[in-house]
Amino acid sequence: MKEKIQDSLKGILSDLYDNSDFNVDQYVINIQENKEKEHGDLASNIALILAKPLKKQPKEIANEVIEQFVVDKDITKVEVAGPGFINFFLSKSSHGEVLKDILAHKDNFGKVQSNNKKILIEYVSSNPTGPLHVGHGRGAVFGSVLSRLLKEAGFEVDEEYYVNDFGRQMNILSTSLWIRYAQLFDDQIKMIKNGYQGDYLISVAKKLKEIKSDQFYKDKGIISNLLNSNRELDDETFTDLLIDTIKTELDSNFVYLRNFALDEIIDLIKKDLIDFGVDHNKWFYESSLYQEKEGAESKVDKAINNLKSNKFIYEKDDAIWFKSSDFGDDKDRVLRRSNGEYTYFASDVAYHLDKYDRGYDRVINIWGSDHHGYLPRVRAAMEASKRNIEKLEVVFIQFANLIRQGKKVTMSTRSGEFITLKELVEEVTSEAARFFYINRKADQHLDFDLDLAKEQSKDNPLYYIQYAHARICSVLRKSDVQEDKLNKCDLALLDSDKEVEIQKMLKQYPALIERAALSSEPHLICYYLKDLASIFHSYYNSEKFLVENQDLMNSRLYLLTGVKQVISNGLSVLGISAPQEM
RNA sequence: GCCCCGUUAGCUCAGUCGGAUAGAGCGCUGGAUUCCUAAUCCAGAGGCCAUAGGUUCAAAUCCUGUACGGGGCACCA
CATH class of the missing domain: 1.10.730.10 (Isoleucyl-tRNA Synthetase; Domain 1)
Known part of the structure; x- marks a missing residue:
């Protein structure tokens, strides 16, 4: 109906006014739905828009237009109102x-219908070091619903989870698991301060014991002694020493331990997501960016070399830097630290290049709003790598507070006293949780009222x-x-x-x-x-x-x-x- | 200090490429059920759209400044 009115208005206007100085095609003929019944069903503001270029009173233009407008069985009446709106009244049966x-x-x-465009949405991507907690819930629902919406709107959508399975935190996870495992043989052993404290690793440890018996514990007195010793080292240094010792002692079994921990945690996360109605069809592992297949350079090296050939890389204080400040970032960023390890940012450059290379028309990231300062450097890297940064979109999700009996529920990640996503879903059901998380603009803070979510009224x-x-x-x-x-x-x-x-x-x-x-x-x-x-x-x-x-x-x-x-x-x-x- | 987001009814929040008299729920006041699910509905009261300018025929909406609130500014991930 709107198109029909647009077409006839366009025809009338070009008949009336088209000449060498004026062409209707330059203007968008906007048809809006009216709030007030007295104004009819639809209205156009075109006469107001054209008043200036035509140097005429809006009402005069509108009147000239409606004189030419032909009513029919659907559009029963046309009139000019207010400052020059043209109002259209539709017949009741047309609705x-x-x-x-x-x-x-x-x-x-x-x-x-399908528009043959492909979109990649990356979301949740929580570190695989423990179960998801409520802080991940909002982003999870947002990504899931946006994916469904875009599919509905004709796009082909891939939903991806980026697994940060590289670097020190995986070593700490493996170490924490070893300690939980050793505790099954010696209850005197204590978890380290920097370790992952949650109970979930205890059940993972039990599972490991079922499979490997005491194979990873037997003859590993050096580790136990180290754990029980009086320390003079600070927590960080001690943790690194412990990691090195476990690596040495377990030798090739350390990889098994690490992969076991990772797989178990990913299983936990996957299950929680499925129970929450969130279903990623792609899981991308950060570690794959570092693999050197058949002697070829890794994707991370390739990404850095690419920047280097474009002269956006320099070395300073033994570290490798990217000149992101050339592209609007506040300062330059480190890609490889002076100790030889790559930063998370280095992986991310390679990861985003990989997304581009996979041929998507749009690449959407869903990030917590605390990451907004991170965007300029990623954009900078894409721009420096000659990619079209228009394709990359980031939606920032504000934090949500849980409210119980009118009061904010306090949580502390450090002490492990957070509410898991699983607990939330069990308390209010997955559907209620989804609705309440999505029932607010993403860039707004959200108060999630748990009592209301359970109420049946x-x-x-x-x-x-x-x-x-x-x-x-x-x-x-x-x-x-x-x-x-x-x-x-x-x-x-x-x-x-x-x-x-x-x-x-x-x-x-x-x-x-x-x-x-x-x-x-x-x-x-x-x-x-x-x-x-x-x-x-x-x-x-x-x-x-x-x-x-x-x-x-x-x-x-x-x-x-x-x-x-x-x-x-x-x-x-x-x-x-x-x-x-x- | 710099950057991002926000500020709309007592409370929690919507508000379509700028459009005619700014909306909803809760709360408050007063009503509706012999009948399809009252887990519902109807009516009333309640507003300087933070603030000062600017652009426009027209501004809650766009631009600039100010105030207040949240977040971010690592050789962490």
């Missing part, structure tokens, strides 16, 4: 088109929406009407204010999906569904659906079927079910 559309496409209503927006769906299902069950019969009903009977309003709202759904996807604003879906549920509940209370008049009943049930389908589709994009009954 029903959307219902046919919904019934024809069912679960695919709102889905856009209209105060809980998710229940409110799901209840609307269940209510419709209940009515449809009682009616016992066949769907093919509904198809033949008289849509003109749906002419009350509420019925027209509902149809208009349903009509907006596909555009909403597209907008939410393209602007990375999944929270819009939540607000839309709340509004749709609200107007349905209001309608429910004002009209009876199962009435004597068959035509009237069928048309109303047809409308309800449309509402039901759209609620179901919207919830599905959020990864939430639409219950038949509650």
